[in-house]
Amino acid sequence: MSFDDHKFCVAPMMQYTDMHDRYLIRLISKKVFLYTEMIATGSLVYGKCFNQLDFNNEEHPIGVQLGGSNINDLVECSKKCEQYGYDEINLNVGCPSDRVQKGRFGACLMLEPQLVAECLNNMKNAVEIPVSIKCRLGVDNNESYDFLYNFISIVKKSGINIFIIHARNGILKGLSPRQNRNIPPLKYDYVYKLKKDFPDLEIIINGGIKNLHQSSEHLKKVDGVMIGRSAYENPFMLKDIESQFYGIDPATNSKKEILNQYLEYVNKQLVHGHSLSKMMKHLFGLSRGDKFAKSFRIKVLEIIKNNSLKGHEKELEDLLIY
Numbered sequence: 001m002s003f004d005d006h007k008f009c010v011a012p013m014m015q016y017t018d019m020h021d022r023y024l025i026r027l028i029s030k031k032v033f034l035y036t037e038m039i040a041t042g043s044l045v046y047g048k049c050f051n052q053l054d055f056n057n058e059e060h061p062i063g064v065q066l067g068g069s070n071i072n073d074l075v076e077c078s079k080k081c082e083q084y085g086y087d088e089i090n091l092n093v094g095c096p097s098d099r100v101q102k103g104r105f106g107a108c109l110m111l112e113p114q115l116v117a118e119c120l121n122n123m124k125n126a127v128e129i130p131v132s133i134k135c136r137l138g139v140d141n142n143e144s145y146d147f148l149y150n151f152i153s154i155v156k157k158s159g160i161n162i163f164i165i166h167a168r169n170g171i172l173k174g175l176s177p178r179q180n181r182n183i184p185p186l187k188y189d190y191v192y193k194l195k196k197d198f199p200d201l202e203i204i205i206n207g208g209i210k211n212l213h214q215s216s217e218h219l220k221k222v223d224g225v226m227i228g229r230s231a232y233e234n235p236f237m238l239k240d241i242e243s244q245f246y247g248i249d250p251a252t253n254s255k256k257e258i259l260n261q262y263l264e265y266v267n268k269q270l271v272h273g274h275s276l277s278k279m280m281k282h283l284f285g286l287s288r289g290d291k292f293a294k295s296f297r298i299k300v301l302e303i304i305k306n307n308s309l310k311g312h313e314k315e316l317e318d319l320l321i322y
């Protein structure tokens with residue numbers, strides 16, 4: 001892999017970026033780097049919930065995100081994920097939820113850089129594929145650049161060199177995960193400075209990035225951008241990545257084409273027992289900005305409510321304007 005692979009990434013989002021959503025995104029952009037939702041190591045090692053690791057072949061390049069801090073468990077899961085065919089393993093050091101804190105992983109690990117370095121070093125030595133981290137700027141009132149600098153200096157000793165930075169602090173007590181994605185201020189300048197101080201590291205910036213124009217501004221200062229909510233709310237915005245940033249033709253210019261390819265996929269997955277509602281909900285954003293966006297969303301809702309897609313494909317297509 002090269003630095004170019006992470007130029008555009010879609011953020012891991014629990015309940016959103018499942019294998020179906022990722023398949024939809026991949027229809028829109030061939031280049032964007034995808035990540036799974038966070039998977040807690042305990043649910044693999046002790047719960048044996050391996051179906052969480054399922055993904056479609058078309059999703060490559062794709063990284064799996066693990067949540068945990070037990071070295072043996074992380075090593076075991078990393079090996080398993082490599083066998084499954086993932087292209088990268090990412091460690092979550094950014095989730096501030098209470099449940100995750102109780103398990104001693106996620107954002108609270110920003111206070112334990114030595115442990116994080118040890119985890120990452122062992123993971124890296126256990127697999128051939130790259131290992132990366134997704135972290136915050138700091139936690140609670142550790143708000144200085146020095147805190148972040150110290151964290152990265154220690155973690156870097158693990159030998160990993162892909163750092164995804166959500167450019168705000170995590171607040172461990174008093175804010176919900178949702179508030180933690182909105183209230184702590186974004187400090188992009190910290191991330192830009194990291195790239196200057198650690199030019200050998202691949203630095204990917206995340207948090208509040210709305211569109212490709214903003215992305216191109218960030219890309220003047222860092223190696224990659226990661227977009228979460230905006231890409232989910234309006235996945236079609238990703239279609240110009242190829243033409244604008246790689247000089248190649250976009251996968252398509254037509255939402256109707258994406259819709260039809262996705263519905264073909266949905267029909268195939270229904271046969272394998274996947275839930276219609278879980279697959280259809282990802283389509284809500286496809287009509288974003290269109291004249292009939294509301295009618296399109298109502299139609300999708302109706303299909304979900306009636307649990308039946310058969311015969312409604314054309315009606316959906318007609319509600320998209322191009």
Ligand SMILES: Cc1cc2nc3c(=O)[nH]c(=O)nc-3n(C[C@H](O)[C@H](O)[C@H](O)COP(=O)(O)O)c2cc1C
Nearest residue numbers: 011012013014037038134166207208209227228229
């Ligand atoms: C519903 C939701 C679920 C999320 N789940 C995860 C997760 O599993 N792992 C993770 O590292 N970040 C998770 N995040 C945080 C995002 O990856 C990202 O860091 C954050 O939303 C900021 O980026 P954005 O402003 O582009 O959305 C989640 C965010 C949302 C909105």
